[in-house]
Amino acid sequence: MSSWTEWRMLSSHSATSIPTSASPPPPRTATSDPRRVNMETYWREVQSIEEEQEGEEEEEERKSMDEVELEEAWLTEAGLSSLVVGSLSTESPPVAEAVLSTLTRQQAATVKKRLDNYNETLRKRNRQPIRDVRDIFTEPDGDSAGHCPFPTRSHLESPPRRYHTTTKTIRRNTNRGRSTLPMFVFEDQLPEDPSSPAPTPSPSSPNTYSSPVSQLRCADWLQRDTPYSEGVAEHKQGGTCRDCVCFRGDENSELQFAPVSPSHGLTCADDLSSRDLTRLGFISHIELSTFLQALGVQTKRTRPPHSRTRDDGVFGVSLNSLLDNDRKKFPGVKVPVFFQKLLSFLEQNGLQTEGILRVPGSAAKLKFLRKELDRCWSIFDWTEVRPVDAAGLLKLFIRELPTPLLTHTHLSTFCSVLGVSSEVHQVQALQLLLLLLPETHRNTLRALLAFLRKVVSHQDQNRMSLWNVSMVMAPNLFTHRNRGKKLSITKQRDEMEEAVGGAHLIGLMIRHQDLLWTVPNFLLAQVRQMNQASNQRKFNLSRTTSRLLRRKNEKNDRNQVSELCEGVIRVHAPLHTKVSMAIQLDELTTAKDVTTRFESETSPAQYLYEVGGNIYERRLQPDCCLLDVYRVNPHCDWLIKP
Missing domain, CATH: 3.10.20.90 (Phosphatidylinositol 3-kinase Catalytic Subunit; Chain A, domain 1)
Structure with missing residues (x-):
């Protein structure tokens, strides 16, 4: 019995057993049993993948990382590799000191906990840590008060201090109140009657925040100068916080945010240099861990498997290799040219095709097209290619990447986001997580999400709703592999829960993609301070x-x-x-x-x-x-x- 048949036998039971925290709202469809129909969409995609993978080698079992490996990897990704014993990093110590100098109290507590755990594990193994955590996080001295190295938008001269600039002091100014920022939407999204403004939300009246799909809400949390991890302290007490109450959907609507205008001081990840993006990744990594920990979400990590890569063709070739070859002809290109051509063909010919992405192409035809494209994709004639076969090539390209589009490093963290109870916090966590992706992966994912949104926008013609598109793409983006053996009942149920959870995450990324590439104010402010602290320490001043x-x-x-x-x-x-x-x-x-x-x-x-x-x-x-x-x-x- 095939695994697809076994999964179908459990579909009706799993529809009621899936945890609510990992399940998105039931999709709207005209069928009598929408959940089962949509689950069958997922299983059919899995079956199609398994048929294409027949005869391939089984994927090696990914083993969990031990404590030392886990903490070493975490500290390295936080820009603190100089604190790791035996590190071969070329980063100078001032980089780590600059990172530490920008941290808030809660972020510093996260780093201290990681460093404590790392040193304690080394002691148990009779290895001497390179530095004691108390040498880094000591009590503040008397001369560390009250200077901010750069002015904020609201204070041109001598503003209240947000962060301390010495590695000896990682305390926040607790006397500073939370600033209130104006909400805004574009002119074409204003209410019809400008004389009657929308009511001001109040945490004491949660029903105020329920709204129809057409009402867009301002993502004002992007403009705050306090990290996300500091705004969820109430979760430890009552399980909800200000954003949970403000941005709450209802059974008849989906949470929608208005686009954010750059005129309000925000920037996109693409607008920053590679050096600033690297430092932005350090802070995002620390903040994401602090944020998930404050929400009570546990993350796990496994060793990346050994993947075979190719140097020629387009399938099974790393994104970096594809870009290196493309830039010889097209300098400055950010997304592989083949991927762009594939998306362009589908946009021109497939958006109105019924069942696009869902209807599988011919396996023999896909095999032939893959061989031809690997041989000479730059002069390939697309005129005779059917849209469903092109859609199959798109999914095949994503699955065959040696490093998944969401990367081995962060795949498990994406799944951990499902443990967050509030959708707005899921969006915030995804925003931090996508900033951690390598630049080539982030740009390629952005192009893919933009295409998927266009597919959903034509659902009246192609019958592909947001939930259908998400269900089809879930096993491709989350790297479903054929293990060549029968799964136990427990593992089958886990697969089905992952199916719904993965589709929910993809749906969130498609719906809120305009926000995901925006850098929050507090992150950019910490990058600015890190640059200034690094410049001062560069000259040992x-x-x-x-x-x-x-x-x-x-x-x-x-x-x-x-x-x-x-x-x-x-x-x-x-x-x-x-x-x-x-x-x-x-x-x-x-x-x-x-x-x-x-x-x-x-x-x-x-x-x-x-x-x-x-x-x-x-x-x-x-x-x-x-x-x-x-x-x-x-x-x-x-x-x-x-």
């Missing part, structure tokens, strides 16, 4: 020397301001006839206003960049308010380039 240099810089700044006047910036455009220009900023000046002054009819599209100061390099979106950037990073340079 003492505290007294740093203070003297800061005073000298302030004096020089005043001299420069006297030349350019307050709020005036100098924009450099080396590729234009006008090499530079002084521009007076006001509350309405945007990046587009500046780039427009340098544009001509023949000039290509270019962007304004924030360079230096407390950021390495950041591309500013056209409607970004420049005065906010000027207040946060007054010492940066302004550069116009592609």
Whole structure:
């Protein structure tokens, strides 16, 4: 009996036994038994995968990592590899010190717990730890009070301190109140009657937050200056927090967020340089662990299996290898060209095809197409390819990646997100998690999610609802493998629970993808502080020397301001006839206003960049308010380039 038949025998029972924490709302469909129909969609996809994998070698059993390996991997991914015994990392100690200097109290507690566990495990193995945790997290000294290395948006001069800049002090200023930030939506999403604004939500009246699908809510948690882990302290007491109450859906609606405008100071991951993204990953990694721990969610980790890679063709080749080959012809490309062509073909020919992604293509045809594409994909003729076969190639490409699109490292953490009880916290955890993916994987996943959203938007023609698309993609993104042997009843039920959970996660990523690539304010602020702390320690500056240099810089700044006047910036455009220009900023000046002054009819599209100061390099979106950037990073340079 095939595993697919065994799974079908358990479908009716599993539909009632799946935990509610891992189950999404029942999908809306016209059938009498929607859950069973949608589960059969999943099992048919599994059967199709197993048929394609017949004769292949079984996947090796992935073993759990021991305590030392687990903590070493965690500390390395947090940018603290210099604290690991025998580390071969080329990172200098100031990098680890800069990371530690940015942490909040709860984030520091997470690092301390990990480091304690690591050192204790080493002691049990009669190995001497390289540094004692007390040498890193000591009591604050008397001279560590009250300086913030960069101003915030709301305070131009001497703002209240958010983070301490010495590794000896990891305490937060507990006297600082939570700031209230305005909610906003785009003009075309405002209520029909502007004279009657929406009621202000109140935690005491949870019914206020139930809304129909058409009502979009503002994701104001992106603009807060406090980490997510600090906002869920109430979970330890009553099981809910402010966001749980504010962003609560009901049985007849799905939680929807309004798009966020870059003019409110937010940035996308793609707008940051690789160096800033690396440091952003350190903080995101620590914050995600702290956040899940505060929510009571346990994570586990296994060793990545040994995967075979190919150097030629397109199937079974790593994303990095594909991009390296593509960039020889197309410099700067971020998503493999073959993957882009495949998605483009499906968008042009398959969006209105009934059952696209769900209806399997011919196995023999797929085998032939795969061979031809591996041989000469760049000159391949797509005119005779059926949309269902192209959809099969898309799923095959994703499954055959040597490193899964969601990576071996983070797959188990994705599954752990299902243990979060609130959907808004699931979205926040996914946001932190996607920032940890390698850049090539993140960009490819983003292109895939954008395509899947287009498929759902044509569900009236293709009969592929969000839940159907999620069910079909779940076994492909979460790397279902044929193990070639009969599964026990318990493992079959676990597979079915994972099926529903994986589909739920994919549905969340498709629905909320516009938010997932946005960097929250608190993360970018910590990256800025890490850059500034790293720059100071790079030159081994003492505290007294740093203070003297800061005073000298302030004096020089005043001299420069006297030349350019307050709020005036100098924009450099080396590729234009006008090499530079002084521009007076006001509350309405945007990046587009500046780039427009340098544009001509023949000039290509270019962007304004924030360079230096407390950021390495950041591309500013056209409607970004420049005065906010000027207040946060007054010492940066302004550069116009592609």
